[in-house]
Amino acid sequence: MNGRTVDLTVIDGVIESVTDHDPIDQSGTDLQDWLLLPPLTEPHAHLDKALTAEEVRNPTGDLDGAVQAWAAAAAEGRFTPDNVIERSTRAIELLLANGVTAVRTHINISPDVGASNVYALHRVRESFAGLIDIQIVALPRGPMTGPDSSANRAAFAEALDAGVDVVGGCPHLEDGATDAVAFAFDRALEFGLPVDLHTDETLDPSVLTVLDMVEQVHELGFDKMVSASHCVSLGVQPLEAQHDIAARIAAAGIAVLPHPQTNLYLQGRDHQAATPRGLTAIRPLVEAGVVVAAGADNVQDPYNLVGRSDPLETAALLVMAGHVTPEDAYTMVSNNGRKVMGLAPVEFRPGDPADFVAINAPSIRAAIADAPKSRRVYRAGRLVASSDQQTTINWRAST
């Protein structure tokens, strides 16, 4: 922590004191010279789809191919609630082992599955109580407006009644995108919930529903947290427009969530030369004061064939493809995700939650670069996961 070697005292799940290390005191757990960091956060997952890359093929590799493939699988009833519970559990265990103590997952709601996967996630959350914070976002299938919306709206209403933490949606995929944004905010107002919308996940610069979100916040005086996930099309605007829009997003207090893993996979397949990166305008957003929190989005499913359930992988892509410093990248996959989720940041001050991860690395840069498996994960002061990496090189081994 800042190069200091410290002793940390935890009482009732909260950091009580942080003092310079006393080499005589042998009473606590000794993490030697490991790096003590705020816990990792996954602010945008799709646990109902996780780990299905072998079962559901995306024939085109782009977003539309993934959406169609998943809708077809849902219509066939390929994934039962028990199967969702089993895969979600595996995915959360992977996240937890890597140092994640809070995850927000979007869950598909459609006439095919109704709210069944929301109930499945309730059970998963119960089984992980005390280990990891889990927030559920109702992600309705569109259209949510117009003549073909009634069955989708009914399924969405069922999910909201079942109990979710956040109102979601994909307004940019609808013909009536502005109305769909307004519909999401109306439901959020009605249920007193924050909003987290899939926003402008396209390289088409004419799609900018994030401005509809800005307008809704001001018009309604909306005072709950609002998050715009993806915002890919903001990244292909002229620089001046990026700065102007970023300032408006900042003034509305909307957080933006880039997802480099999934958007580098899905976007840009039509551009075989000078392929765009599918990332939002990270630098203008940060300069404008917007909270930028990064997630993986999908993991080993038709939207993203790979992914290791490790936010340090997301952080590495922020450094390589987003040109963010390692320190800022770490904040984007830790405390900024906590801010999006309404959780107190962990800055190792007395009174902060005693959630943290210890990594066997000499610096944040090295932690992101090497992503060592050797980690200790603490939740409310309790060790909840530990991993050790062991490698043997048989250097010039005798025969």
Ligand SMILES: [Zn+2]
């Ligand atoms: Zn998503």
